[in-house]
Amino acid sequence: MADHLARAVELALRGPAHGPNPRVGCVLVAPDGTVLGEGWHRGAGTPHAEPAALDDARDRGHDVTGATAYVTLEPCSHTGRTGPCTDALTRAGVAAVRYAVEDPNPLAAGGGEVLRSRGIDATYAPSRAAWEVNRRWLGAVAHGRPWVIAKWAQTLDGRTAAADGTSFWVTGEEARAHAHGVRAEVDAILVGTGTVRADDPALSARPPHVAEPHQPLRAVMGMSDTFGAKVWHDENAIAIRSHDPHEALAALEAREVRTVVVEGGGTVTTAFLRAGLVDEVHAYIAPAILGSGTNAVGDLGIGTMGGALRGQDVTATALGVDTLVTAFFQRGPQ
Amino acid sequence: MADHLARAVELALRGPAHGPNPRVGCVLVAPDGTVLGEGWHRGAGTPHAEPAALDDARDRGHDVTGATAYVTLEPCSHTGRTGPCTDALTRAGVAAVRYAVEDPNPLAAGGGEVLRSRGIDATYAPSRAAWEVNRRWLGAVAHGRPWVIAKWAQTLDGRTAAADGTSFWVTGEEARAHAHGVRAEVDAILVGTGTVRADDPALSARPPHVAEPHQPLRAVMGMSDTFGAKVWHDENAIAIRSHDPHEALAALEAREVRTVVVEGGGTVTTAFLRAGLVDEVHAYIAPAILGSGTNAVGDLGIGTMGGALRGQDVTATALGVDTLVTAFFQRGPQ
Numbered sequence: 307m308a309d310h311l312a313r314a315v316e317l318a319l320r321g322p323a324h325g326p327n328p329r330v331g332c333v334l335v336a337p338d339g340t341v342l343g344e345g346w347h348r349g350a351g352t353p354h355a356e357p358a359a360l361d362d363a364r365d366r367g368h369d370v371t372g373a374t375a376y377v378t379l380e381p382c383s384h385t386g387r388t389g390p391c392t393d394a395l396t397r398a399g400v401a402a403v404r405y406a407v408e409d410p411n412p413l414a415a416g417g418g419e420v421l422r423s424r425g426i427d428a429t430y431a432p433s434r435a436a437w438e439v440n441r442r443w444l445g446a447v448a449h450g451r452p453w454v455i456a457k458w459a460q461t462l463d464g465r466t467a468a469a470d471g472t473s474f475w476v477t478g479e480e481a482r483a484h485a486h487g488v489r490a491e492v493d494a495i496l497v498g499t500g501t502v503r504a505d506d507p508a509l510s511a512r513p514p515h516v517a518e519p520h521q522p523l524r525a526v527m528g529m530s531d532t533f534g535a536k537v538w539h540d541e542n543a544i545a546i547r548s549h550d551p552h553e554a555l556a557a558l559e560a561r562e563v564r565t566v567v568v569e570g571g572g573t574v575t576t577a578f579l580r581a582g583l584v585d586e587v588h589a590y591i592a593p594a595i596l597g598s599g600t601n602a603v604g605d606l607g608i609g610t611m612g613g614a615l616r617g618q619d620v621t622a623t624a625l626g627v628d629t630l631v632t633a634f635f636q637r638g639p640q
Numbered sequence: 641m642a643d644h645l646a647r648a649v650e651l652a653l654r655g656p657a658h659g660p661n662p663r664v665g666c667v668l669v670a671p672d673g674t675v676l677g678e679g680w681h682r683g684a685g686t687p688h689a690e691p692a693a694l695d696d697a698r699d700r701g702h703d704v705t706g707a708t709a710y711v712t713l714e715p716c717s718h719t720g721r722t723g724p725c726t727d728a729l730t731r732a733g734v735a736a737v738r739y740a741v742e743d744p745n746p747l748a749a750g751g752g753e754v755l756r757s758r759g760i761d762a763t764y765a766p767s768r769a770a771w772e773v774n775r776r777w778l779g780a781v782a783h784g785r786p787w788v789i790a791k792w793a794q795t796l797d798g799r800t801a802a803a804d805g806t807s808f809w810v811t812g813e814e815a816r817a818h819a820h821g822v823r824a825e826v827d828a829i830l831v832g833t834g835t836v837r838a839d840d841p842a843l844s845a846r847p848p849h850v851a852e853p854h855q856p857l858r859a860v861m862g863m864s865d866t867f868g869a870k871v872w873h874d875e876n877a878i879a880i881r882s883h884d885p886h887e888a889l890a891a892l893e894a895r896e897v898r899t900v901v902v903e904g905g906g907t908v909t910t911a912f913l914r915a916g917l918v919d920e921v922h923a924y925i926a927p928a929i930l931g932s933g934t935n936a937v938g939d940l941g942i943g944t945m946g947g948a949l950r951g952q953d954v955t956a957t958a959l960g961v962d963t964l965v966t967a968f969f970q971r972g973p974q
Contacts (some may be wrong), residue, residue: 461948462923462965463937464798472945579929589796591925593951593967595913597940603797606931611806614795617927622956622963629956629965631796633927 310335310376311406315435317346318355318378323491324520326562328440330355333376334363334400342368350562356381356391360398371399378436380409381417392420402427406436410448445585445636446564451555454583455492455567456575457485458602459590459628465599466572471504473600480626481590486512488588490519492565494558496546497537498574499528508536509543509569523563527554527574551581576604579615585636587617591629644669644710645740649769651680652689652712657825658854660896662774664689667710668697668734676702684896690715690725694732705733712770714743715751715762726754736761740770744782779919779970780898785889788917789826789901790909791819792936793924799933800906805838807934814960815924820846822922824853826899828892830880831871832908833862842870843877843903857897861888861908885915910938913949919970921951925963 310333317331327347332355334343343366345358353361356377363370375381381391381403395403408430409415421428437444442453459476460466467473475482489495489511497509509524524543526532537543546557551574558566567588568578578584589602608614617633644667651665661681666689668677677700679692687695690711697704709715715725715737729737742764743749755762771778776787793810794800801807809816823829823845831843843858858877860866871877880891885908892900901922902912912918923936942948951967 460798462798462921462951462967463935464794464796468945468948469943474945476945576931579931587796587927587929591965592948593921593954593965594948595921595937595940595951596942596945596948597910597913597937598942599945601797601935603929603931606929608930608932609803611802611808611810611930611933614802614926614928614930617796617929618961620927620958620961620963622958624954624956627952627954627967629954629963631925631927631963633796633961 311378311404311431311433311436313344314376314378314406315433315439317344318436318439321347322349322520324493324522324565325349326564328379328443330377330379332356332359332378334359334370334373335376336373342366342370342373351387354382354388354391357388357394360394372401374402374404375400377403377405378433378439379407380405380415380430381421382409383415383417383420384413386413390417392417395421396424396426400426402429404429404431406431406433407440407444410444442565442586450559452494452558452563452566453585454555454578455488455565455586455588456578456584457488457567457569457588458575459592460602461592461594461596463595463597464602465596466570466602467600468596469599473505476594477590477592477628478626481628481630483514484625484630485588485590488567489522490516492522492567493563494523494525494566496525496527496554496558496566496568496574498571499526499530499532500573501569501571502526502532502535502537503530504571506536522567523558523561525554525558525566549577551578551583555583572600572602572604575602576606579603580606585634587633587635589631590625591631593627645712645738645765645767645770647678648710648712648740649767649773651678652770652773655681656683656854658827658856658899659683660898662713662777664711664713666690666693666712668693668704668707669710670707676700676704676707685721688716688722688725691722691728694728706735708736708738709734711737711739712767712773713741714739714749714764715755716743717749717751717754718747724751726751729755730758730760734760736763738763738765740765740767741774741778744778776899776920784893785917786828786892786897786900787919788889788912789822789899789920789922790912790918791822791901791903791922791924792909793926794936795926795928795930797929797931798936799930800904800936801934802930803933807839810928811924811926811962812960815962815964817848818959818964819922819924822901823856824850826856826901827897828857828859828900830859830861830888830892830900830902830908832905833860833864833866834907835903835905836860836866836869836871837864838905840870856901857892857895859888859892859900883911885912885917889917906934906936906938909936910940913937914940919968921967921969923965924959925965927961
């Protein structure tokens with residue numbers, strides 16, 4: 307069983323990390339252990355993993371009556387862009403379902419219960435690996451707002467710009483390429499009007515070795531005039547006339563944004579941290595020392611070491627001479 | 641040959657990292673490739689690597705006439721606590737010497753030339769691995785002052801203490817254990833009187849799983865009164881009545897200190913950085929965010945990003961939830 311679930315996780319990871327829907331994989335297995343079909347969700351508007359696996363089994367000429375479905379996420383029981391997966395599994399005669407994560411989406415949840423009420427042996431079989439695939443999406447759905455990654459590049463001593471305002475380039479090429487890869491995995495990039503006026507960034511995803519990466523929505527929050535800036539060169543961009551992080555996230559949530567990278571400047575990043583709205587931090591740290599300039603994070607009203615925000619599930623990755631430290635600031639399942 | 645030199649490097653690493661002398665290994669090899677003897681330097685006052693290897697060959701009943709000596713450092717030609725290694729090699733009838741690093745010590749250098757003048761085939765065979773063994777010692781001797789490691793523990797956003805002055809504990813147990821291991825490898829620890837008054841640290845080396853680690857000299861610089869502090873509980877400690885990093889290093893140099901860890905506070909660390917006297921940085925970075933408090937590094941008079949101090953040969957090591965970033969700020973051989 308663990309093997310079939312691990313395979314379902316592999317399949318799930320073939321789906322896009324961005325987009326309004328989670329990444330889901332499904333494996334259909336006969337009572338004798340034969341794999342009958344496999345499927346995964348390829349993004350909003352395409353079949354969910356379960357119908358995709360049922361289609362695959364049909365294409366292979368297999369009857370799935372009495373089979374067990376291994377799914378990385380609880381099958382949905384509602385009609386969105388596609389019909390309920392609970393119905394598709396029931397119609398196909400599947401006898402048992404093992405799902406690795408319970409669906410936190412109030413609209414889609416309850417699929418396990420629906421299946422059980424129909425006499426199908428549906429069991430929640432928790433899997434950390436399956437949970438990690440959709441960690442950001444699950445956090446977004448649970449909180450009813452986009453998952454927020456705060457990203458910045460700093461010197462070892464925590465400065466993002468020198469006293470004269472210069473910030474190009476804190477970190478090197480590998481770190482910048484990595485950040486472009488992250489952009490291609492999220493739904494939106496958000497910066498303040500100050501950053502647009504100071505740096506005029508394109509805010510596009512340009513990961514190396516990827517010809518046509520997904521381009522996230524570009525969002526600019528704040529009141530200053532950014533007329534003519536590069537960020538407005540195509541229509542995949544919105545202005546949010548507010549300084550309030552909650553309002554900014556509401557505007558993004560309305561566009562089905564599940565993950566957003568807040569790329570600064572420090573004022574915007576600090577506002578999100580102060581509001582308790584940062585779920586994940588990506589700090590690219592150059593082996594450089596400035597001693598003065600702009601701090602990566604400004605006053606949060608925290609006066610004592612015991613009150614510091616504390617991250618977990620930390621990773622440290624060498625990127626050329628730079629180091630990327632990532633940490634989560636929202637708890638996982640205990 | 642590379643194999644014999646690699647073995648000599650292994651032997652060198654058996655010696656102590658601290659102490660006034662470099663770590664040196666030596667392998668004596670017969671013309672037919674037989675290893676005749678091995679030796680390494682065990683610290684000041686004990687035989688150098690070459691006599692140790694000659695002793696080993698004698699103990700094994702081997703004649704070293706015509707042998708080649710592979711040594712990680714140019715053999716010394718002066719009489720310090722022991723006699724010149726050049727004489728020992730000559731007397732033993734060694735025909736050739738391959739040394740991997742030239743001795744930068746003006747008192748001891750020139751050993752290769754002495755050997756050649758006596759008809760011995762002595763050749764400099766550069767090795768990065770052999771150089772790394774004594775990187776700190778070589779830097780200290782080349783500059784005529786102790787090698788300075790600046791060490792601090794900071795939050796991700798570069799703070800070492802909160803606004804109310806609290807700094808216990810920025811980092812976790814693994815990071816602190818690692819720092820104690822570094823203390824056991826150096827000759828001295830230096831802090832300012834302010835740190836002694838604020839934290840009253842013992843400044844001892846307490847690496848886990850080491851019963852009796854080497855205890856470095858404890859040095860306290862500055863003018864404030866530290867009477868009765870823990871640092872004075874035994875005699876392995878000195879007071880340096882100065883705010884000048886150059887004076888502090890001169891006082892340590894006079895005690896044959898080759899490596900010193902500057903552990904703060906920020907004022908002392910900043911003074912060393914400002915004076916261009918930091919060779920290596922160890923920043924222990926907690927996945928914590930404060931947003932205010934004391935910056936790890938204060939004003940260095942650097943106003944623009946292009947002027948930032950830039951480290952190289954960076955390492956990033958996960959220590960529990962913390963990350964240790966190390967970098968060198970003194971150039972190696974090009």
